[in-house]
Amino acid sequence: MSKKPYIIVLGNEKGGTGKSTTAMHVMTALLRLGYKVGSIDIDARQGTLSRYIQNRETFAKNYDIDLPMPLHYRLERSKADSIKAAEAEDQTAFEKAILTLQDCDFIVIDTPGHDLYLSRLAHSYADTLITPLNDSFIDLDVLAHLKSDSLELEKPSIYADWVWEQKKHRAVRDRGSIDWIVLRNRLSHIHAHNKEKMEGVLNTLAKRLAFRQVPGFSERVIFRELFLSGLTLLDLQDVGRPLTLSHVAAKQELRNLMNQIKVAALEEKIKEVL
Template sequence: MGATLKIYQMKSLQGMSHPRVIVLGNEKGGTGKSTVSMHIITYLLKHGYSVASIDIDARQGTLSRYLSNRAQQKEKNRPDLAMPKHFEIFNSTLENRTEANAEETERFDETFAKCQDCDFVVIDTPGNDTFLSRYAHSHADVVITPINDSLIDLDMLVRLDPASKEILKPSLYAENVWDQKKNKAIRNHGKIDWVVVRNRKNIAHAKGKNSIEPILSALSKRIGFRFVCGFSERIIFKELFLEGMTLTDIDPKSQKMRLAHVAARQELVQLMDAILGNHTDKQVKQISA
């Protein structure tokens, strides 16, 4: 962790003219968007960056609840815990879709304007296709898509022939990311870096015949994403939610820090290196191998 910290400290924050926007997205619930977004937020805070977070899955509100658990933890036991500047955006309740889209656009733009003094904006999105989610994606510098370690989750990226596992066509979500890449390019010539992150990896099955690794590898060029290994399945993630804490907050010398957590923290460092660009293409390949 020390070496990584040094690299980040060397990066000049003044060099960033606007916040770097990280959007967690896919069109499936329960793959780890909120958990991973919370880990990204707290990791960036720990490394001295100012962070704004936006929950556009405000109805479900997992990230907002995670942060409210954290606020309580901070008040009761851990005054050292850093907090992001947090916002929730609810979907419009207007019945007319055009009017609803206009209202949601205004809500997003207003909130986004309040985040401009931060180094990073991290946006957690719902597990379904909404106007607000698409609009948020079109502001991303990096889209992070967590997928679980199963062939079912690959469906989120691509339609596969069930028997031959041949790629039939990109998924609706992949097409959506392409559309938002186009929208961003039209708006400000910007680019979106799409990173697919495996989450809840089952170490026992990782190399089995159902391993998704070879398919992901083939897909990454064709669909246009990078992929990194992400997190193994670990019970600690569920425990930490209630405490409002993340792997970054556990004191390395405390009893809580078990060997498995050291490994999990290393997974987080690798993910952050891949997101922040502290890697060469060769390293990303090694991470995913």
């Protein structure tokens, strides 16, 4: 890999859409592919990713097994009084974190579900931005306001606007571009009509807002039951847990997502290892 780490940011202005869960799975997949991975938790107040990683460390220690680990960095938001001073401090702290993780092949950044200067900054550093979206029209509202009768785009939402802003910041900073992926999460097998309707609307929005819609994760217990042990479905074999059919299907969903990250040789490695 090139010297500069490839940065993957999980972002969505809304909470509870699967950012931290996806961050943990993408990170573990990259580690299992043999990459050196850094992780940054910008959601330090909630600290889900940090706790997930802590739980993983504890589990590995308690059971004396070797689990691949990221180099983890937890970013606290500045407590400076003035907005200007706080933003300057946030910027310095963020740049320091990136610099500390300079030797990594990838950096995975988890962001909070609300507007924060640090979060915006992180978005502007993304090579790939993954926005998980629950399969509901409430969640879709984060991307765009739709006309209720025709489901046509009324206007982009604030989040879509600020992703656009961060794309511009990124281009000015280093002429880089942000590959924006919208990942549908917690897909249910039963609400086929809603699923189709969402897909249609997202296809139209994808063109207007310049993102790629990718097939995501189904609603599965395995995505939420492993937090306390700090494991992901890619670790089950290491801990001697048999893979069920649902796990195999979940693994395929994760593989599909990983294949969407446009990095040279990644697809080959995924075929070989995952």
